[in-house]
Amino acid sequence: MDFDLSEEQRLLKESIERLLIDAYDFEQRKKYMKEKGGWSKDIWGRLARQGLLGLPFAEADGGFGAGAVETMIVMEGLGRALVLEPYLATVVIGGGFLRHGGSAAQKAAHIPSIVEGSKTFAFAQLEKSSRYDLHDVTASAERKSDGWVLNGRKFVVINGENADRLVVTARTRGAPRAKTGIGVFLVPGSAIGISKKAYQTQDGLHAADITFAGVEVGSDAAIGDPEDALQLIERVVDEARTALCAEAVGAMDESLKTTVEYLKTREQFGVAIGSFQSLQHRAADMFVALEQARSMSMFATMAADFDDPAERAKAVAAAKMQIGRSGKFIGQQAIQLHGGIGMTMEAKIGHYFKRLTVIENTFGDAEHHLRRVSGGVV
Known part of the structure; x- marks a missing residue:
């Protein structure tokens, strides 16, 4: 199988x-963190003008008809620069629900706004006791004559503070852990009945805990079947996991490069510490872990074309498991090889480790996905 990028993919x-080297070094990132919502509207606009926000959408919907490989390339680049902008929440997840489950009217109403950068999304899925189970949903959506009424609470909604649209999972019928009776709804971020508690996460992103109290939406707010949307949710979340794997590879790659450069310049006893054989071996182990993660990220990306949903899910779970293990190892080694400076806010290496740690715990950690691969979790 040919793993080389095409000419178009190399240009991408x-x-x-080029964009991120010019506009997203570590000091610039600190400035973007202080903007409203925790990310730069100017950078978001530049991503839109380069066509990156429209990559995965069909040409008929105003996009560029790109595939999973292009998303992988973008996410690796964003991971290297520790980009704060809500590409995952908006393009991968919000756009994923529209691409796979949206009606023609929903696509026409929202995709062009995503592509041009005027609208962002957030995925309100996590609940207080649901952990990694996508079917554990207690937030409710009750039918009303002309639509739905949503009630419930969602936690750690990335970009939830300022998102124009919230993609909300809610139960339309059945017990809290039943795998049927779950719907997905598009809700305006400023709808009456919504209250938010915003905060910064450990990796520098912004999130919000969101309460829905009698939030009314129209009948056209449901994406797909409002009583049987779990399969749609699982597909989009697996695509998000694959994107996170690629982002983690970018972050790990930059962590290794930063650490090797530090070993070459930091001196002890009058010589660069990179000349110590034991530290060279540790850097070599980091490289092996990175390449293991890279190969599994590619595997997950290829799995997007698998016809069997169960095989696709297992491939993504295997990749997420390896990414979690490699990210933890590389992050820990990078901090230890930097010494005390690696623990400070001024050193970027610690920020990479924080992001890798959050990625591992987003949509399932390594142990959770080990159980998925082994058949312990369906």
């Missing part, structure tokens, strides 16, 4: 690298 990779 180079264009992302």
Whole structure:
């Protein structure tokens, strides 16, 4: 199988690298963190003008008809620069629900706004006791004559503070852990009945805990079947996991490069510490872990074309498991090889480790996905 990028894909990779080298170094990132919502509207606009926000959408919907490989390339680039902008929440997840389950009217109403950068999304899924179970949903959506009424609470909604649209999972019928009776609803971020508690997460992103109290939406707010949307949710979340794997590879790659550069310049006893054989071996182990993660990220990306949903899910779970293990190892080694400076806010290496740690715990950690691969979790 040919793993080389096509000419168009190489150009995409180079264009992302040029943009981020020019506009997203570590000091600039600190400034973007202080903007409203915790990310730069100017950078978001530049991503839109380069066509990156429209990559996965069909040409008929105003996009560029790109595939999973292009998303992988973008996410790796964003991971290298520790980009704060809500690409995952808006393009991968919000856009994923529209691409796979949205009606023609929903696509026409929202996809062009995503592509041009005027609208962002957030995925309100996590609940207080649901952990990694996508079917554990207690938030409710009750039918009303002309639509739905939503009640419940969602936690750690990334970009939830300022998102124009919330993609909300809610139960339309059945017990809290039943795998049927779950719907997905598009809700305006400023709808009456919504209250938010916003905060910054450990990795520098912004999230919100959101309460829905009698929030009314129209009948056209449901994406797909409002009583049987779990399969749609699982598909989109697996695509998000695959994107996170690619982002983690980018972060790990940059962590290794930063650490090797530090070993070459930091001196002890009058010589660079990179000349110590034991530290060279540790850097070599980091490289092996990175390449293991990279190969599994590619595997998950290829799994997007698998016809069997169960096989696709297992491939993504295997990748997420390896990504979690490699990210933890590389992050820990990078901090230890930097010494005390690696624990400070001024050193970027610690920020990479924080992001890798959050990625591992987003949509399932390594142990959760080990159980999925082994058959313990369906």
